Amino acid sequence: MQLIDYRRDNQLALIGLCNAPVNALGHGLRQALMQACTRAAADPEVKAIILHGHHLPFSAGADISEFGSPRTWQQPALPQLLDELVRFSKPLIAALDGVALGGGLELALACRHRVASATARLGLPEVRLGLLPGAGGTQRLPRLIGVAPALALMLGGEPIDARQGLTLGLVDHLVEPGQDLLEQACAFARRQLAHPAPALTPAPLSQGLADDFFDTHAAQLAARKPGQRAPLRVLAALRAACELPLAEGLAREQALFREALQDPQATALRHQFFAEREALRVPGIDAATALRSIAQVAVIGAGTMGAGIAMNFINAGLPVRLLELKPEALDRGLAQIRKHYESSITRGKLTPAQLEQRMSLLQGTLDYADLADADLVIEAVFEDLSIKQSVFRTLDRVCKPGAILASNTSTLDVDRIAASTRRPQDVVGLHFFSPAHVMRLLEVVRGRATAPDVLATTLKIAKRIGKLPVVSGVCFGFIGNRMLEPYAREAHRLVLEGASPAQVDKVLTDLGLAMGVFAMYDLAGIDVGYLVRQARRNELAHDPSYFRLADELYSLGRHGQKSGRGFYRYEGRERIEDPEVVQIAARLAGKLGINRRSISDAEIHDRCLFTLINEGLQLLDEGIALRSGDIDLVWTNGYGFPAWRGGPLHYARDLGLDNVLAGIEQLRERLGAYGQLWLQPAPLLRRLAGSGKLRVQGH
Ligand code: CAA
Numbered sequence: 001m002q003l004i005d006y007r008r009d010n011q012l013a014l015i016g017l018c019n020a021p022v023n024a025l026g027h028g029l030r031q032a033l034m035q036a037c038t039r040a041a042a043d044p045e046v047k048a049i050i051l052h053g054h055h056l057p058f059s060a061g062a063d064i065s066e067f068g069s070p071r072t073w074q075q076p077a078l079p080q081l082l083d084e085l086v087r088f089s090k091p092l093i094a095a096l097d098g099v100a101l102g103g104g105l106e107l108a109l110a111c112r113h114r115v116a117s118a119t120a121r122l123g124l125p126e127v128r129l130g131l132l133p134g135a136g137g138t139q140r141l142p143r144l145i146g147v148a149p150a151l152a153l154m155l156g157g158e159p160i161d162a163r164q165g166l167t168l169g170l171v172d173h174l175v176e177p178g179q180d181l182l183e184q185a186c187a188f189a190r191r192q193l194a195h196p197a198p199a200l201t202p203a204p205l206s207q208g209l210a211d212d213f214f215d216t217h218a219a220q221l222a223a224r225k226p227g228q229r230a231p232l233r234v235l236a237a238l239r240a241a242c243e244l245p246l247a248e249g250l251a252r253e254q255a256l257f258r259e260a261l262q263d264p265q266a267t268a269l270r271h272q273f274f275a276e277r278e279a280l281r282v283p284g285i286d287a288a289t290a291l292r293s294i295a296q297v298a299v300i301g302a303g304t305m306g307a308g309i310a311m312n313f314i315n316a317g318l319p320v321r322l323l324e325l326k327p328e329a330l331d332r333g334l335a336q337i338r339k340h341y342e343s344s345i346t347r348g349k350l351t352p353a354q355l356e357q358r359m360s361l362l363q364g365t366l367d368y369a370d371l372a373d374a375d376l377v378i379e380a381v382f383e384d385l386s387i388k389q390s391v392f393r394t395l396d397r398v399c400k401p402g403a404i405l406a407s408n409t410s411t412l413d414v415d416r417i418a419a420s421t422r423r424p425q426d427v428v429g430l431h432f433f434s435p436a437h438v439m440r441l442l443e444v445v446r447g448r449a450t451a452p453d454v455l456a457t458t459l460k461i462a463k464r465i466g467k468l469p470v471v472s473g474v475c476f477g478f479i480g481n482r483m484l485e486p487y488a489r490e491a492h493r494l495v496l497e498g499a500s501p502a503q504v505d506k507v508l509t510d511l512g513l514a515m516g517v518f519a520m521y522d523l524a525g526i527d528v529g530y531l532v533r534q535a536r537r538n539e540l541a542h543d544p545s546y547f548r549l550a551d552e553l554y555s556l557g558r559h560g561q562k563s564g565r566g567f568y569r570y571e572g573r574e575r576i577e578d579p580e581v582v583q584i585a586a587r588l589a590g591k592l593g594i595n596r597r598s599i600s601d602a603e604i605h606d607r608c609l610f611t612l613i614n615e616g617l618q619l620l621d622e623g624i625a626l627r628s629g630d631i632d633l634v635w636t637n638g639y640g641f642p643a644w645r646g647g648p649l650h651y652a653r654d655l656g657l658d659n660v661l662a663g664i665e666q667l668r669e670r671l672g673a674y675g676q677l678w679l680q681p682a683p684l685l686r687r688l689a690g691s692g693k694l695r696v697q698g699h
Pocket of ligand 1 (some may be wrong): 022060063064104125126129133134
């Protein structure tokens with residue numbers, strides 16, 4: 001495979017990178033690039049060298065799949081390659097198109113100049129992989145654009161567009177749409193030959209920084225990203241740029257990068273990276289599957305969920321009909337959407353013209369007949385099987401053949417919903433998470449009859465609206481809520497046995513979860529969980545302590561944050577521990593004959609986490625989840641599990657599956673009848689314990 005396209009244009013050498021799809025800088029490409037640059041340097045006719053992506057994005061950086069293998073450091077390793085290029089006496093110019101990310105942007109920083117298409121996106125996302133820029137970025141970027149903007153780019157990890165790059169001084173020349181990038185880069189290079197620019201200063205950079213700059217940022221990171229080591233390493237490398245000459249700074253960066261690469265947090269984040277890409281691949285559905293066309297979307301129900309779902313599509317430029325039964329409810333939904341966009345304008349995230357453009361894509365209706373031409377209909381009505389079935393019966397009557405009929409149920413049986421139509425092959429579950437216009441996760445529930453092209457089309461459309469789709473089979477709660485049940489059950493039971501909600505939540509947030517169980521229930525609404533349990537009372541195993549505390553709080557009108565009281569008390573949004581809840585728990589424990597005792601943090605950890613992991617393995621065994629990575633994605637993107645721990649099943653591997661099994665067995669023993677009833681190790685856990693292997697694809 002040819003990895004470099006080498007051309008001459010008079011005094012210029014044009015070196016095109018050809019490593020599809022994204023010009024990842026793997027060993028082969030590094031070697032070919034080095035050879036091509038050396039050839040250009042040796043050619044006396046060549047006065048300047050232009051690097052570009054040959055009909056491809058410039059570069060998405062180091063080859064992530066090499067990390068953890070010796071290939072990362074096989075010469076020329078990226079830092080050494082870039083050091084060589086910086087030393088070339090002939091100027092290098094990077095012509096940036098598509099993306100220049102991570103090592104790709106660092107390659108551009110090793111060039112004397114950067115010319116970029118206006119649509120190019122530039123960034124240093126390494127922190128999202130648990131790393132820091134490791135090929136000179138932490139030293140060269142601040143020397144080019146200043147310490148504070150460099151820190152923001154490295155800590156945020158979010159790419160900027162080339163126009164912002166121009167403002168920051170990262171880009172020297174912007175190529176407007178309609179202009180040819182390479183032509184412009186060549187013209188720019190010729191101008192530079194007459195007036196060569198100076199190289200970056202090798203001196204340390206400390207000028208103008210407050211004395212406490214680094215300490216303040218370290219304290220902020222500890223508060224905002226507790227437990228995460230990569231942001232602190234970024235800060236340490238930047239400090240080196242301020243205090244050390246360039247060569248020493250580069251050596252410090254290198255040492256920090258090598259350390260980061262070994263860190264389990266980086267392994268966990270890499271697992272997340274590949275799991276995200278793997279999630280789009282569904283066995284039995286290949287790239288050749290013809291997709292259904294989606295030009296018109298409809299959403300049924302203009303409540304908070306329906307409105308949020310509708311916004312996803314209009315944000316992506318797809319027209320939406322929003323259906324409600326009552327005019328007041330419809331007006332409320334439409335007003336809620338407009339209000340959301342107005343607040344985006346206030347925050348400078350949207351222009352008034354964009355608001356009008358988005359609202360013009362939205363049409364309210366009270367009449368099902370208006371859904372006749374919709375290609376995709378998403379139902380977001382009350383979570384009740386018979387109501388949903390009746391909506392689907394109506395959809396079956398009014399929708400055109402081939403329309404995809406989706407339910408936003410979070411727990412109900414998609415097959416039973418599908419059975420209420422004469423076209424179950426067109427029915428799929430699309431479980432959006434709240435707030436639906438913000439949360440990336442989308443559980444795509446594949447019913448028994450769901451047609452392959454329906455699944456493929458929904459995965460595609462999910463990506464188009466910026467979601468992360470994860471396929472789940474049909475069962476109560478799908479992947480996420482099914483696992484939530486035993487995890488939250490243990491949390492509730494622990495409070496009856498003597499822990500406080502705050503103690504349980506703290507153990508979980510100390511592990512890195514965004515929220516503990518009880519804060520989450522208060523936010524979601526204790527009434528919501530109660531109603532779901534009510535609908536399932538008959539099928540639930542008989543255990544009078546099961547979610548008893550939540551049921552009691554519900555009956556006391558303590559519905560969570562919205563009613564000012566739940567597991568906690570609320571003053572505005574401030575969450576305050578409430579001793580009354582502990583008293584209620586003690587009273588219930590007395591009634592149920594549960595001995596109260598002091599509960600250790602370790603027990604809380606084990607009971608909540610082991611049951612979560614156990615249920616995940618059970619789901620995997622049942623085939624509800626296709627891969628352990630899918631389960632991890634659901635929990636990191638939908639339930640606040642820390643991505644830097646990789647997700648619950650990746651974490652289980654770190655804990656050791658044999659330790660998890662032994663822990664469950666000990667608890668089962670220790671907790672008597674309760675343990676016998678609930679803490680049953682999943683057969684897959686027994687099979688895997690000792691081997692430590694999980695079905696994790698992608699790396
Ligand atoms: N290394 C290896 N493979 C990569 C890659 C990389 N840096 N970036 C993307 N790929 C692969 C993906 O795994 C995917 O492969 P499959 O088709 O086999 O699944 C393929 O390229 C296409 O990627 P996406 O599906 O993500 O395509 P997209 O168009 O949605 O997004 C992208 C493209 C914006 C470049 C996105 O892939 C991305 O963000 N990539 C990662 C960028 C990154 O984090 N770079 C930093 C690397 S670390 C580094 O550079 C360290 C250093 O300092 C030396």
